[in-house]
Amino acid sequence: MPKVTIHNLEVKFQVDGNDGAVFTRLFNTHIKAWSRLYEQECDRAKQSESDRKLVDREGPL
Numbered sequence: 795m796p797k798v799t800i801h802n803l804e805v806k807f808q809v810d811g812n813d814g815a816v817f818t819r820l821f822n823t824h825i826k827a828w829s830r831l832y833e834q835e836c837d838r839a840k841q842s843e844s845d846r847k848l849v850d851r852e853g854p855l
């Protein structure tokens with residue numbers, strides 16, 4: 795999986811209890827969802843590139 799560096803992140807929310815734990819839980823949930831979608835998009839791009847190479851090798855239909 796490609797590495798992503800977040801340079802600036804500002805998050806504001808108001809919760810009761812341990813703000814750090816709530817942020818960590820929410821961040822992890824959403825970053826995992828983003829990561830799955832990103833990996834799926836990368837896989838689709840690789841498959842598309844592979845398909846294009848196959849067509850280029852075979853010539854026009």
